[in-house]
Amino acid sequence: MSKARANILQRLTAVERPVVDLSARESLSRFDWDKAERIRRFTERMQAVRAEVHQADRANWLDTVATICQQKGLNNLLLSPTTEWGQAITQNAERFPTLKYYERSIEDWKQEMFYEVDAGLTSTLGGIAETGTLILWSSPDEPRTLSLVPPIHIAILETDKLYSTFAEAVQEQGWLEQGLPTNALLISGPSRSADIAQVLAYGVHGPKELVVVLV
């Protein structure tokens, strides 16, 4: 359809371009919140959309995750064995439900992935305090479906990667310079819908529960 392309571009270029006032365009939204304030806002926003937020630290996060798995009665947990978190959990496997590793292409185990995984655990690239948001970048270790298909998503967020706004995160983390991954994702709560008579329901297509562990 290169004819369509040529025609469209020809019509668009034939037009005298409007002069635009761009003075407002570049302003970058960010807030001077200290770490405690960022954590407070993040937690408040997440809880407002029914996500669970657990405060932990480097010393005890493993206990926190183990307790979450226990309380939710998980039979298994899907994770990447290569992340810092995945390695630690693997070394303490006896404290966790059966560990499943995302090691094959989805085609090779789609049935199991779709119908037999209880929860997926992922790391995060950071968080956003203003909106209560997790940032996830897909990678060979932590593929897109890990945070999408299982009914529960457990995410680990390091609080020193908590930015005040999305704009700040994009700039501070140098997204443009790094180059975007196949899939960059913002997650701000469990999957939800208000399509039936404006009544909120959770777990429409994505995870029904989102559990954030702050370290």
Added chain:
Amino acid sequence: MAKPTEFRVDVEKALGKTEIRAHFRKAMDTLMINRRNQFPDDAALQALRTQAQAIRANALSKLPELLQQLETNLIKNGVQVHWAETTDEANQIVLGIMQKHNAKSIIKGKSMVSEEMGLNHFLEERGIEALESDLGEFIIQLDGETPSHIIMPAIHKSKEQISALFHEKFPDIPYTDNVDELTASARRILRDKFYAAPVGLSGVNFAVAETGTLCLVENEGNGRMSTTIPPVHIAVTGIEKVVEKLSDIPSLLSILPRSATGQPITTYFNMISGPRKPDEKDGPTEVHLVLLDNGRSRIYSDPELLATLRCIRCGACINHCPVYVRIGGHSYGTVYPGPIGTILEPQKSGLSVHGELIQASSLCGACGEVCPVRIPIPNIINRLRYDSVRKDTENTPTQEAGTRRKSLEAATWKAWSWAASTPSVYNFGSKTATQLRGLVPNNLGAWTSVRSAPKLAEQTLHQQLKTLGVDHE
């Protein structure tokens, strides 16, 4: 009397449906309150609107260059780019991709452009199943309906109606009117469909030229599923959706969901920059983008009408429209209802098709006030009204301009304009009118069916001002 048009008949019908009208009223009230709560600080809101407007206006001012940059970067990222001048071409492109893969079904995330294309109907006529996976779209598809709102497609339906519908279509599932259970049933049904679907389709909220990235805003995860699970992903979008830079995105993402549903942000914001890489374990192996014109480049050629293309499809103008809330989305008979539909549809398809919509406005101005990208919707409605009766039709790109021009009406206005600008005639006329005021009939047709007839004053305004001692010079 002339036969009432289809639009008038539909409006009349819709006005009689008190139950549905109550749903709309309640839903729109909630949406308006939710939006207001998201913007407690008016100065901040106005600054954000100005910024969003500048971002979109900037993109439009460089549209052909940005589309080419987007294409170059998408191709570099491994995405295949297709261009379509008409909806038919766009449908053919989708069909061609499906045939190449021998695909007999497609699963769809929410996309208004695919509604614009009439894609479902087109594919079904060719023996291909097109299944909607957005919960609202899924529900109306079950009932053979079209969306009544661009963000909440099934907003006209009550919980009871949806329960009955599920029971009718899925007799194996026990009847329930519990929303959680209904949602769980839909999840189960659609999971199996996602599992098996050979092709997924989505819309695009913003396309970033600088990085070759397609952005999708959603709450349910149907967009993520449609763009991640099937081996082939086809995205369809209007050519106007491009923005220049990655740094343009956060502000648009900040204002879109707040204006739309009053959420600070949607559950998911999905930025797709290509198909699965060799070392990745999931995601589609093929990603396509279809860029659709369908009249947009014509709108682009007019400096005033161009503002229409800034739209980010938030639906705020719809939620705040006193006409929409009364007549509902279906009466418009268009893909896009409400104020945005009122200005967009006649421009896309010509004034003879949906030109009547531009009369269906009280010009209250609410739409223009809430629009996050400051589209002067009331001005554009006025402009289109002018286009519909203007004589110099070569000066507007609007199709079928001038077709509503009536010679008697035109002559009347011409005479009026002459009289009003000729003081002697005006004074004589207005004085005579006050003297003959008793002759104004009480019955003035449609006007007096719901109002009392106007009465002329005893004295002209000039006389009254003189009595009051106002010096008008």
